[in-house]
Amino acid sequence: MMDFKKNLKRIAFAFFFWGFLFKATATFAQLTVGVNPDILSKEWAAKWITCPGISGKEYGVYLFRKDFNLDSEPNQFIVHVSGDNRYKLYVNGKQVCNGPARGDLLKWNFETIDIASYLKKGKNIITAEVWNFAEFRPGSQVSSMTGFILQGNTDAESLINTDNSWVVFRDLAYSPIVGQLWIIGPNEKIDGELHPWNWMQPDFDYSGWNKSRELEKGRPLNSLGLFGGTSTWVLQPRAIPAMEQKMQRFSSIRRSDLPKISDSFLRGEKALTIPAHTKTKILIDQKILTNAYPVLNFSKGKKSEIRITYAEALIKDKNKKEEKGNRDDIDQKIIDDYYYDIILADGGDNRTFESLWFRPFRYVELAIETKDEPLIINDFYSIFTGYPFEEKASFKCDDPIFTNIWNVGWRTQRLCAMETYWDCPYYEQQQYVGDTRIQALVSTYMSGDFRLVKHAISSLHDSRLPCGITRSAYPGSGIQVIPPFSLVWNTMVNDYWMLNGDKEFVKSMIPGMMESLNWFESRMDTTTGMIGHTEWWNFVDWANFKNWLAGCPPGAFSGNSAILSLQYVYTLQKTAILFKAFGMQEEAARYLKIAESVKAAVYKNCWDEAKGLLADTPEKDCFSQHGNSLAILTNTIPLEKQRAVAENILNNKDIAACTLYFSFYLTEAVEKAGLSDRYPDMLGPWVKMLGDGLTTFAEVPGNTRSDCHAWSASPVYYFLSLICGIKPNEPGFKSVRIEPHLGRLNWIEGSMPHQLGTIKVCLKKDKQNNITGEVTLPENLTGTFVWDGQVKSLKGGPNQIQIKSNKKNHD
Secondary structure, eight states, X not given: OHHHHHHHHHHHEEEEEETTEEEEEEOOOOOOSSOOTHHHHSOOSSEEEEOTTOOSSSOEEXXXXXXXXESSOOSOOXXXXXXXXXXXXXXXXXXXXXXXOOOBTTBEEEEEEEOGGGOOSEEEEEEEEEEEOGGGSOTTOOOSSSEEEEEESSGGGGGGOOSTTSEEEEOTTEEEEOOTTGGGOOEEEEETTTSOTTTTSTTOOOTTSEXXXXXXXXXXXXXXXXXXXXXXXXXXXXXXXXXXXXXXXXXXXXXXXXXXXXXXXXGTSSOEEEOSSOEEEEEEEXXXXXXXXEEEEEEEOTTOEEEEEEESSOBSOTTOTXXXXXXXXXXXXXXXXXXXXXXXXXXXXXXXXXXXXXXXXXXXXXXXXXXXXXXXXEEEEEEEEEOOOOOOOEEEESOTHHHHHHHHHHHHHHHTBSSSBOSOTTTTOOOBXXXXXXXXXXXXXXXXXXXXXXXXXXXXXHTOOTTSOOOSBSSOSSOOOOHHHHHHHHHHHHHHHHHTXXXXXXXXHHHHHHHHHHHHHTTBOTTTXXXXXXXXXXXXXOOOSTTXXXXXXXXXXXXXXXHHHHHHHHHHHHHHHHHHHTTOHHHHHHHHHHHHHHHHHHHHHXXXXXXXXXXXXXXXXXBBHHHHHHHHHTTXXXXXXXXXHHHHHHHOXXXXXXXXXTHHHHHHHHHHTTOGGGGGGGOHHHHHHHHTTOSSOOSSSSSOSOSOOGGGGHHHHHIIIIISOEEESSGGGOXXXXXXXXXXXXXXXXXXXXXXXXXXXXXXXXTTOOEEEEEEEOTTOEEEEEETTEEEEEOSEEEEEEEOOSSSSOO
């Protein structure tokens, strides 16, 4: 236990010192062992507590405190903690964890942590900062009312269980700043004269604070009693690890109206003094887009106003916010002022502002107005945060642009994953199903970490409506429905099954998968045999083309959309394979029969022989890469025609083109049609984004709202699954199939994690398309290597590859 304690200290905190400033950067270790089983099965002794005199539904920031004594320094001191909306927990002034991981009221997460390494003999102080953003809370934040709970693991820790022995203070220094980015929650205005700056210190006088008001006891699911009673928050242990938190420095000052300004304060080397009666702006560049908690330490400057504005990019015109130009350029550009925090200085020393929730930014502007006293900026930095994915995969080739795409794609993925996956960090922070499928594949191939994938599948399963389909995004306090995304959720389960083989979990998803498919079956047009009218928002892609409306393809509203019909078929086919593996032969046969019927109807009604393409509707007046990609993937178009159709849609400028999202399916179709070697030449939009100075990949090509959208990180997945050709050959990745497609590349080196170890490929192709190199598999993994129609068996360990091509002068 002492070794564990030392390791916990080592991994839990990285300390940063600056003169008199002490700031802990917390990355706590979420415990999964040593937990008292009673915590999961019995009613807790601890009570949820709140602040007296409030309804619990209003906006507020609340400070909770408990002082206690220990006779000796403990070897172990495990606590379980949660809050509503969120909390940060401190022990003796050091942050030890934050949460809870987002969920819903029937699955309300609690964190478990051993705080022994932060305790000492004698007096100890445990504190919590709890906030409720109320009506301003993020769209993905579910809430009941303001509350906080902490439960000791055993009797030894029970002396700090939450009850009315804890004191509480409502911090009226905080007020919300609600701007155009309301869906990710409010920013903060903090009045330093109202804030109790030293409230965590041993000598702080809290005699004027109130006793906490007790609510109900903590109750996990298995503790709920007879007669169907429930709890306000049904507690469950957090299923994902703690978020990574890492201190980072800004890159440079790009612009300032202060004469001879030094950026030494950004390095924590020398304070910056802003004279009295001064208005100034300082534009700071992080150099790359990041998600981080800004940390500003300052002194003096009584009644000064400090405004911190955050942006992904600078703009030239507030009326044309999507026209950003090269992200590195700042000339004649401004920072949009709708995403900012405000601090009003109280004149004291060593005041530290850290935002309650993280901020996404590349550029930060400090706009400072001082009054009668100079303001001293002692230090300014940020604490990066995100899901703790580890980059365990690798890819190299003879074209260096692929390395840039790889790095930027992985950064994009990382910034779109925290306690859930989300579409983008700056605008929505919502776990949309369509985005999440791609993210799950990227993160699995890159890290081998399935925890967030499983968590996402489970959460989206819980979002299902009484009619059977999922919400478009979850968790969330509102209801938005994108029916095609419910189909995508089914394919996510299939992906997980192929890569992981977690049979019991996958089996638990099957009833929900059937309900989703049955919903679409009930909306068949019996006249055409295609999907008829479907309710809600039938989003497919942000295609900018005639007859597309708000991302919905032709026929999405009136019915008989080939695209929606074939998305249904695509899902039926994948689901039928899974059902067969689970012994559901009759159900699989029925779904395949439906799939064949819909395929035939779509081909009969929508195939245009003259154009050699499938139309989007029976009217045959609009065509797309989307519909034809799905037609190839589902074999709606006969095999002998698929290559020609793929050639057509890659070169046809008169049809709706896939944007960055649906290019995932276009690539899959191009691969199936036998044109995988074209993939390196399909990366033009990503190369263009790099040229425009983006450090993450955007939502759509060209002028874009979001500069960071993880559905555009798909090249990272395809570098491994298509170029390196690494794919599971059977469910659970029990064997591997490696069929590389180098295209114009001459050599590749790639690796990816597998449950049994690491899969590595090192291959070189000559001008005659002969392939040589080595493939290394984990010791107990077998597979096949395919090149130019030739198949070689692979065994665990190194495998030498030397295959002559059947084709000459292959391009």
